[in-house]
Amino acid sequence: MRQIEAVSMRWPLLIKPNFMQTEYIISTEQGDINGTPLRQQYMDTLDEQTRHFIEEDARYFMHQALSTPVMNVLTRTEGAYIYDLNGKKYLDLHGNGVHNAGFSNPHVIEAVIAQLRSRLAFTPRRYTNIPVIRLAKRLVELTPKGLDRVLFCPGGSEAIEMALALAKQVTGRWKTISYWDSYHGNGFQAASVGGEEHFTTGQGPMIPGAHHVEFPNYYRNPWGLPEKDQDAIDRQYLRQIEVILLRNPDVAAILGEPISSTPVVPSRTYWQEVRNLCDRHGILLLFDEIIEGFGRTGKWFACEHYVTPDVLVLGKSLGGGVVPFAGIVAAERYNVLQHRSIGHFTHEKNPLCAAAGLAEIEAIEADKLVANAAVLGDYLLQGLQALQERYPLIGHVAGKGLHIGVDLVSDPVSKERAIREAEQIMYDCMQQGIALKVIEGNILTMRPALCITRDECNWILDALEKALARVVRA
Numbered sequence: 507m508r509q510i511e512a513v514s515m516r517w518p519l520l521i522k523p524n525f526m527q528t529e530y531i532i533s534t535e536q537g538d539i540n541g542t543p544l545r546q547q548y549m550d551t552l553d554e555q556t557r558h559f560i561e562e563d564a565r566y567f568m569h570q571a572l573s574t575p576v577m578n579v580l581t582r583t584e585g586a587y588i589y590d591l592n593g594k595k596y597l598d599l600h601g602n603g604v605h606n607a608g609f610s611n612p613h614v615i616e617a618v619i620a621q622l623r624s625r626l627a628f629t630p631r632r633y634t635n636i637p638v639i640r641l642a643k644r645l646v647e648l649t650p651k652g653l654d655r656v657l658f659c660p661g662g663s664e665a666i667e668m669a670l671a672l673a674k675q676v677t678g679r680w681k682t683i684s685y686w687d688s689y690h691g692n693g694f695q696a697a698s699v700g701g702e703e704h705f706t707t708g709q710g711p712m713i714p715g716a717h718h719v720e721f722p723n724y725y726r727n728p729w730g731l732p733e734k735d736q737d738a739i740d741r742q743y744l745r746q747i748e749v750i751l752l753r754n755p756d757v758a759a760i761l762g763e764p765i766s767s768t769p770v771v772p773s774r775t776y777w778q779e780v781r782n783l784c785d786r787h788g789i790l791l792l793f794d795e796i797i798e799g800f801g802r803t804g805k806w807f808a809c810e811h812y813v814t815p816d817v818l819v820l821g822k823s824l825g826g827g828v829v830p831f832a833g834i835v836a837a838e839r840y841n842v843l844q845h846r847s848i849g850h851f852t853h854e855k856n857p858l859c860a861a862a863g864l865a866e867i868e869a870i871e872a873d874k875l876v877a878n879a880a881v882l883g884d885y886l887l888q889g890l891q892a893l894q895e896r897y898p899l900i901g902h903v904a905g906k907g908l909h910i911g912v913d914l915v916s917d918p919v920s921k922e923r924a925i926r927e928a929e930q931i932m933y934d935c936m937q938q939g940i941a942l943k944v945i946e947g948n949i950l951t952m953r954p955a956l957c958i959t960r961d962e963c964n965w966i967l968d969a970l971e972k973a974l975a976r977v978v979r980a
């Protein structure tokens with residue numbers, strides 16, 4: 507076993523000593539990790555029974571920096587909330603992105619139970635079933651015009667790889683451009699196009715031909731340009747793509763999230779220009795909406811804020827928050843692979859998953875959750891901007907719909923990332939019943955279920971203000 511693992515010079519480092527006699531250094535690029543002194547302090551506040559099950563979990567599962575050992579034991583996930591062993595409930599602002607219609611949405615649960623009762627919970631390959639046809643049809647109707655062909659698979663990482671395989675097959679090229687700091691899944695190809703060393707270091711060479719560029723970030727642009735000069739900043743970021751294209755005629759696809767997970771919200775011009783570059787060079791534009799699809803950004807799909815991609819990649823809430831399911835929706839002109847199988851999965855037409863997906867869409871429609879995300883997203887964003895005026899620790903607030911990030915800085919001028927403070931605030935909010943996730947070490951991400959209320963938004967703002975005040979005082 508090597509002595510030093512996963513060293514990143516770009517990200518602040520945390521050292522976890524003496525784990526199986528090995529000293530690990532783990533970068534915080536993905537978010538909060540489970541080996542810090544503050545995590546230990548938080549664990550110490552938990553009761554004996556909870557600690558017992560956490561130890562059992564840690565005894566049998568392989569340890570991983572972003573999951574095991576875990577932070578708590580859940581007994582229920584319902585609506586916008588998760589509940590621990592003691593019945594304490596937390597408003598969950600993370601939900602791994604599966605909870606757009608709320609956890610355990612009653613309509614989804616009923617649909618899944620009915621599907622199980624119907625004795626059609628699986629169809630072997632070479633057969634189809636009515637729920638999966640209905641879901642494919644519904645997705646073609648819901649997604650922007652021009653996206654007409656569907657393939658399903660169990661998980662988001664696989665869906666990303668189907669999209670990449672499609673792009674490579676139809677163009678006959680093999681290179682890709684994607685973004686540093688992005689996450690597209692844990693599979694080998696998905697991790698290769700992802701931009702985080704956490705998922706690649708230590709595995710030898712990744713997929714060749716996977717080029718990366720920086721995602722347009724106006725607040726943290728590396729040229730020191732004023733944030734409001736979006737056009738000038740866009741030009742610099744677009745140039746990174748153009749330089750690669752100049753020297754690589756064999757690029758099959760550009761893959762990105764329309765809005766990054768952080769989130770950073772690019773200008774419309776940026777994606778229009780990328781779309782133009784793709785059209786000019788015969789490249790497919792692939793949008794990963796595994797987090798942003800299904801209403802998260804205040805539109806059914808985040809691409810509706812920008813341009814229509816050639817392939818839209820969906821996942822997470824597509825499984826209704828109860829089963830794993832993901833897929834792609836692609837333009838009709840790419841339905842040309844009758845001689846290949848890029849989506850050869852055991853569960854590619856699973857009727858149970860399809861029933862969950864259909865019910866999720868129905869629940870989002872019935873409860874008008876897309877509009878709720880737009881309205882309450884604006885409300886939360888404004889509340890956070892008001893907090894920013896009172897707390898210089900908040901360097902920047904960004905987002906669209908209920909997809910918001912709060913960038914904490916220890917110095918508003920240098921924009922140095924306030925890593926420790928972000929972690930303190932996260933645990934403080936946990937104590938107050940608000941479950942947050944930190945990304946890139948210092949950004950508090952807020953992605954609640956789309957069914958939250960204005961009162962709950964006020965509670966988030968209030969809890970955050972209390973936590974900020976305590977950290978500032980300390």
Ligand SMILES: Cc1ncc(COP(=O)(O)O)c(C=O)c1O
Pocket residue numbers: 603661662663664666689690691692763767794796797821822832
């Ligand atoms: C933006 C994005 N793409 C892809 C994935 C991978 O999805 P899955 O975990 O279902 O493989 C994730 C998962 O977190 C994600 O957030």
